Amino acid sequence: MSIERATGDELERPSADSGNVAEKRGGSTRFFNPRRIDIYLQIAFLIAVFAIWECSAIYFGTDFWTSRPSAIAQELVNWANSGLLWTDLKLTLMEAGIGFVIGSALGGLVGFVLGWIRRLGDFFEPFILSIYTLPKIALAPLFVLWFGIGAINKIMFSAMLVFFMVFFTTFQGTRQVDRELVENARLLGASNFGIWTKIAIPYSAVWVFTGIRIGLPYSLIGAIVGEFVAAEAGVGFRIKESTAFFNTAGVFAGLIVLMAISLVLLGALKLIERRALRWQVHNSMDGVVP
Amino acid sequence: MPDAAQRSRDRTAPMIEFKGTRVRFGSLDAIGPVSLSVKRGEFLAVIGPSGCGKSTLLNLVAGTLKPAGGEVLYRGAPVDGVNREIGYITQKNHCLPWRTVEGNIRLPLEFRGYPNGEIASRVTSVLQQVGLAGFEKSYPRQLSGGMLQRVSIARTLAYAPDTYLMDEPFGSLDAQLRLRMHEEIMRLWHQTGSTFVFVTHDLHEAITLADRVVVISRRPGRIKLVVDIDLPRPRDVIDLQSDPRFGAYFKQLWDALDVH
Ligand SMILES: Nc1ncnc2c1ncn2[C@@H]1O[C@H](COP(=O)(O)OP(=O)(O)O)[C@@H](O)[C@H]1O
Ligand SMILES: [Mg+2]
Numbered sequence: 001m002s003i004e005r006a007t008g009d010e011l012e013r014p015s016a017d018s019g020n021v022a023e024k025r026g027g028s029t030r031f032f033n034p035r036r037i038d039i040y041l042q043i044a045f046l047i048a049v050f051a052i053w054e055c056s057a058i059y060f061g062t063d064f065w066t067s068r069p070s071a072i073a074q075e076l077v078n079w080a081n082s083g084l085l086w087t088d089l090k091l092t093l094m095e096a097g098i099g100f101v102i103g104s105a106l107g108g109l110v111g112f113v114l115g116w117i118r119r120l121g122d123f124f125e126p127f128i129l130s131i132y133t134l135p136k137i138a139l140a141p142l143f144v145l146w147f148g149i150g151a152i153n154k155i156m157f158s159a160m161l162v163f164f165m166v167f168f169t170t171f172q173g174t175r176q177v178d179r180e181l182v183e184n185a186r187l188l189g190a191s192n193f194g195i196w197t198k199i200a201i202p203y204s205a206v207w208v209f210t211g212i213r214i215g216l217p218y219s220l221i222g223a224i225v226g227e228f229v230a231a232e233a234g235v236g237f238r239i240k241e242s243t244a245f246f247n248t249a250g251v252f253a254g255l256i257v258l259m260a261i262s263l264v265l266l267g268a269l270k271l272i273e274r275r276a277l278r279w280q281v282h283n284s285m286d287g288v289v290p
Numbered sequence: 291m292p293d294a295a296q297r298s299r300d301r302t303a304p305m306i307e308f309k310g311t312r313v314r315f316g317s318l319d320a321i322g323p324v325s326l327s328v329k330r331g332e333f334l335a336v337i338g339p340s341g342c343g344k345s346t347l348l349n350l351v352a353g354t355l356k357p358a359g360g361e362v363l364y365r366g367a368p369v370d371g372v373n374r375e376i377g378y379i380t381q382k383n384h385c386l387p388w389r390t391v392e393g394n395i396r397l398p399l400e401f402r403g404y405p406n407g408e409i410a411s412r413v414t415s416v417l418q419q420v421g422l423a424g425f426e427k428s429y430p431r432q433l434s435g436g437m438l439q440r441v442s443i444a445r446t447l448a449y450a451p452d453t454y455l456m457d458e459p460f461g462s463l464d465a466q467l468r469l470r471m472h473e474e475i476m477r478l479w480h481q482t483g484s485t486f487v488f489v490t491h492d493l494h495e496a497i498t499l500a501d502r503v504v505v506i507s508r509r510p511g512r513i514k515l516v517v518d519i520d521l522p523r524p525r526d527v528i529d530l531q532s533d534p535r536f537g538a539y540f541k542q543l544w545d546a547l548d549v550h
Contacts, residue, residue: 178382184384185352185376185401186372187372187376187378188401189398189401189402189449190401198397199386203388205388206388217294279387279390279429279431
């Protein structure tokens with residue numbers, strides 16, 4: 001192989017990649033393409049599951065344990081008609097949302113500072129490690145003592161869970177930084193200010209985003225667990241209340257609402273990934289996201 | 291005492307001087323004493339067994355390491371703190387993954403407070419020089435090792451340092467690409483007139499590129515041999531290897547390296 005060939009191959013690589021993507025996109029407009037068939041099969045599978053579920057309730061009387069789709073749908077309609085669905089949903093989302101924002105901001109900030117200021121990080125590391133494996137859910141009763149049974153309790157609990165997720169990820173990610181990267185920046189002419197703004201903050205931002213991605217579901221977990229422990233409203237409270245009345249359909253209705261929230265969160269995650277982490281989203285993602 | 295401007299015009303004044311320089315890491319004598327002077331505009335190659343202190347020598351010039359004894363002078367003055375007049379290129383390219391090729395090349399110019407117009411024109415010009423035009427908006431993960439090494443060279447080229455320190459920069463590239471990069475490095479050296487100190491463990495590379503090759507001994511690293519490479523320039527990376535003098539230099543350096 002000649003020298004020119006080697007370099008030519010090397011230069012062609014990125015354009016070859018984009019060529020592949022174009023091919024995939026072009027392919028998806030055809031009617032009988034494998035991905036479209038997959039979607040039909042997925043819908044068919046879902047319908048089959050609901051049908052089996054309904055039939056098992058009719059023929060085997062499993063209503064008590066797993067209810068049935070028609071009853072759950074009825075329960076959802078009743079819940080919506082009573083107006084409680086919206087107030088419950090709003091309350092739970094508000095608790096999770098505020099908790100998420102507080103937890104992410106504090107977790108990112110503390111992780112960033114302890115991650116970059118080595119001596120401070122070394123000092124706190126043993127304490128941080130001792131909290132790391134503690135199941136933080138176990139703190140829920142304590143939060144009732146501290147913050148009562150209102151929304152503040154759930155916000156704080158959700159913020160705490162998100163905080164630790166974002167904090168651990170940012171702290172550990174930041175400490176992994178190759179010190180040579182910083183030294184190299186100094187050789188390139190960076191002042192201390194330049195290091196903070198052009199190296200440290202963007203570097204850690206990646207880890208903050210990664211932490212947020214991991215932490216986002218925990219904001220919802222925090223709100224729901226908080227409502228399980230002690231509450232007067234909210235989706236988690238409704239699930240617990242239905243259980244107390246052996247209302248299995250009500251429990252499943254609550255779960256379906258949670259599932260819907262999760263799907264919305266998943267969309268938000270995809271958006272974060274696409275916008276903030278564009279430079280590290282793999283090429284293969286182009287084929288995955290419809 | 292000649293003033294700085296006069297001294298910098300004088301091509302015979304040394305750019306870098308080691309004077310009885312020693313380095314210790316704890317109880318380990320890493321190098322020394324080393325005395326060596328690098329002329330302005332010279333292309334010097336440094337070879338030696340792994341761990342003999344080649345990178346350490348470059349770090350002394352870059353100011354990221356202080357000598358335990360003796361002196362390291364840059365342009366006649368002791369190196370004090372990070373030396374921003376040099377460009378340092380290593381096997382690791384240190385590209386920031388969140389910045390595009392263009393953004394990475396802008397970095398030193400932003401650090402050095404160049405105005406925006408100047409940054410843009412310099413970036414365009416160095417992209418041309420290293421053959422990366424058209425890849426401005428690519429992210430590092432989209433590029434191959436050879437191209438990343440070019441980004442790292444372009445980034446250094448952009449602020450036109452007086453001295454290029456290169457520490458096995460092409461160590462991770464395949465043989466063909468290396469030859470190609472040798473051509474480019476020689477072209478850059480001719481164009482910029484800068485001083486190059488090039489560390490390598492590849493004898494071919496050293497003889498092809500350098501005016502002078504320094505052989506460092508096993509730890510503690512000392513200068514074992516200095517060979518002037520008296521091959522005509524411009525050099526052709528392929529033809530050169532069949533030159534009988536090339537073989538003679540190779541033999542002489544190989545014996546000095548004492549690989550056994
Ligand atoms: N920061 C350091 N701390 C301790 N020892 C070091 C350090 N840097 C280099 N050394 C040691 O000094 C010697 C020379 O290292 P180096 O200059 O990297 O060698 P080379 O580049 O020739 O392979 C090696 O034995 C290495 O282990
Ligand atoms: Mg080395």
